[in-house]
Amino acid sequence: MKRLLLSTFILLIIISCSKNEELEGEPEIIDPRESYFAEAIIGSWSINTVKVDxxxxxxxxxxxxxxxxFQFYNEQGKEFDFEETIVLNCDNCAPCATSTTNLRWELSGxxxxxxFGEQYVTKYKLIDVTETEFTYQLEIDYDNDGDxxxxxISAEYYDPYGNFD
Known part of the structure; x- marks a missing residue:
């Protein structure tokens, strides 16, 4: 009985060591764009154009x-914070009325x-980000047809309050 337990114990050690070696030897797959995007999206952007069909x-x-x-932050006190500010539709408002939405963002590739808290809201697929342009795709039923x-979306760098200077 002792031999059986000892044999089982040794077998488990050998198996676990060989699995660790296999995992250590396999390269982790990393999307090279992720680290670039993580840094490049930080800033303030304003939508220029929307391409539909x-x-x-x-x-x-x-x-x-x-x-x-819209603004992407990732700094102390605003870790992975996204803010979107829109002007409410008013012709003669003084000052202009705005509405701001705050979300948490997470980048993967x-x-x-x-x-919003733990609740998933939506996702953007990044197409390109430079110092002056931000282009992404968004899936949404904009025409309310059920599809x-x-x-x-193409946006330009726009920092009206100098938050990213």
């Missing part, structure tokens, strides 16, 4: 107000997932 439309900002914009539509 091959057609490009200018984003309708409210005249005489700051543009609608070229996908940014957004959460998800793929929108390609």
């Amino acid at each position: 091959g057609q490009i439309f200018l984003y309708p900002h409210t005249d005489s107000c700051k543009k609608d914009f 070229a996908i940014i997932k957004f959460y 998800l539509d793929v929108l390609e």
Whole structure:
């Protein structure tokens, strides 16, 4: 009985050691764009155009107000914080009325997932990010026909309050 227990124990040690060696030897698959995107998206952006079904439309900002914009933060006190500010539709508002939404963001490869607390909200598929441009895809039923539509959003760097200077 002791031999059986000892043999089983030794066998378990050999198996666990060989599995650890296999795991250590296998390279971890990392999307090289992820580290670039994690740094490049930090900043303040304003939507310029929306591409739907091959057609490009200018984003309708409210005249005489700051543009609608969104900001990605990742610093102390604002870890993985996303803020989107839109101007409410008002023609003669002074000052311009705005609404801000705060979410938490998480990056995996070229996908940014957004959460309100623990609740998943939506995701962006990053197409390209440079110092001055931010392009992503968003799946949403924008025309309320029950089918998800793929929108390609192009934004430009826009920091109306100097938060990222």
